Amino acid sequence: MCHIKKGFILLLTLTFLLSAIIYFSDFSLKIAVPPRTLYTNVVNQIRSYYMVIKFPSGHDNQTIFLAPAPTPKAHQQVQQRSIQISKQTTDISVHYHVAHPSNYHFILDEPEICSQWDPFLVLMVPVAPHQVGARNAIRSTWGNESTVQGKAVMTLFLVGLTGGSDSEKAQQQLEEESRQHRDLLQSNFVDSYFNLTIKTMVIMDWLATRCPQANFSMKVDSDMYLNLENLMTLLLAPNTPRQNYITGMVMWDRPVVRNKNSKWYVSEELYPEPKYPTYLLGMGYVFSNDLPEKIVEASKEIKAFNIEDAYVGACVKHVGITPSSPPDPSQFRAYLGQYNREDFLRVITTIIGSPQQLIYIWKDVKRPTKRDQI
Ligand SMILES: *[C@@H]1O[C@H](CO)[C@@H](O)[C@H](O)[C@H]1NC(C)=O
Numbered sequence: 578m579c580h581i582k583k584g585f586i587l588l589l590t591l592t593f594l595l596s597a598i599i600y601f602s603d604f605s606l607k608i609a610v611p612p613r614t615l616y617t618n619v620v621n622q623i624r625s626y627y628m629v630i631k632f633p634s635g636h637d638n639q640t641i642f643l644a645p646a647p648t649p650k651a652h653q654q655v656q657q658r659s660i661q662i663s664k665q666t667t668d669i670s671v672h673y674h675v676a677h678p679s680n681y682h683f684i685l686d687e688p689e690i691c692s693q694w695d696p697f698l699v700l701m702v703p704v705a706p707h708q709v710g711a712r713n714a715i716r717s718t719w720g721n722e723s724t725v726q727g728k729a730v731m732t733l734f735l736v737g738l739t740g741g742s743d744s745e746k747a748q749q750q751l752e753e754e755s756r757q758h759r760d761l762l763q764s765n766f767v768d769s770y771f772n773l774t775i776k777t778m779v780i781m782d783w784l785a786t787r788c789p790q791a792n793f794s795m796k797v798d799s800d801m802y803l804n805l806e807n808l809m810t811l812l813l814a815p816n817t818p819r820q821n822y823i824t825g826m827v828m829w830d831r832p833v834v835r836n837k838n839s840k841w842y843v844s845e846e847l848y849p850e851p852k853y854p855t856y857l858l859g860m861g862y863v864f865s866n867d868l869p870e871k872i873v874e875a876s877k878e879i880k881a882f883n884i885e886d887a888y889v890g891a892c893v894k895h896v897g898i899t900p901s902s903p904p905d906p907s908q909f910r911a912y913l914g915q916y917n918r919e920d921f922l923r924v925i926t927t928i929i930g931s932p933q934q935l936i937y938i939w940k941d942v943k944r945p946t947k948r949d950q951i
Pocket residue numbers: 635636637638
């Protein structure tokens with residue numbers, strides 16, 4: 578008799594606990610933003626589990642008993658868990674393919690910045706979370722130009738997740754930097770060289786969803802010199818198309834690298850054809866801002882591979898657009914060799930060696946010359 582009673586009470590308690598879990602997770606899911614993918618669904622479920630943890634008062638103590646107290650450590654564990662689980666689901670429920678931006682969401686965002694600034698040109702800089710030196714050099718040089726030839730220009734940086742052993746501290750620093758400068762966007766993918774295609778597609782997604790009103794955009798690497806006067810002259814030229822336009826350093830007939838030791842290696846499984854479609858070298862390419870939405874849409878049908886610029890080329894081809902050669906192709910230069918001020922006055926963009934070099938060159942290029950003083 579006593580055994581049966583104990584068993585019955587245990588059963589009752591278990592049933593109660595189970596319904597409590599179901600009730601709370603259901604409730605939280607209803608108030609959450611409609612999930613875009615199964616992946617976000619899973620993340621939301623984990624978040625709602627965490628929300629149960631987060632309400633230690635006001636609800637019955639049984640529920641609290643189920644979950645650990647919300648100490649920062651527990652918070653971190655839940656975050657790590659959500660990342661782990663999202664990795665697992667990537668294999669089975671990834672939306673389109675791993676690089677499609679619908680699989681990711683923004684942790685740091687500036688959703689209103691385009692309606693506030695109404696930019697003509699947006700400069701989007703993919704950069705690693707720890708590269709604060711590169712960001713600051715850009716902020717004090719070309720990233721600090723807010724009006725060029727009377728047109729509004731805006732510079733934003735895009736990073737992925739902070740990694741490594743002190744990832745939490747790095748995240749705090751990033752959030753502080755974001756509060757200070759209001760120019761950081763962060764998405765929840767693993768930030769690595771291999772994942773540059775994801776980064777670029779997230780940039781395209783941000784432009785398409787947060788900034789459709791801009792006229793032109795540029796994807797420009799963090800180790801680039803940029804001459805905005807020359808870029809603006811190109812964009813405002815009467816012959817420059819306002820739509821379906823993308824230009825930069827054009828790469829024709831590039832063979833796919835099959836050498837496994839190369840950092841540009843792509844397997845035949847990821848990309849079977851021996852050559853890439855015509856594309857623009859990733860260091861810096863400029864496009865009319867109707868393209869991001871079209872590229873994100875085309876990307877649904879183009880399997881991802883890890884060469885971001887060639888991948889954008891494949892999407893652009895799918896849209897039915899041919900990359901344009903710039904009016905003066907020598908203005909998009911990989912390397913200029915030894916420093917010569919005249920070269921930097923003439924180019925639109927070129928690779929430079931370090932953040933210090935960018936600051937040095939910028940000062941020298943901007944210094945008043947005898948002609949300016951007259
Ligand atoms: C939960 O337990 C605490 C003390 O442990 C008590 O003060 C509180 O009233 C309890 N809450 C409920 C809803 O029973």
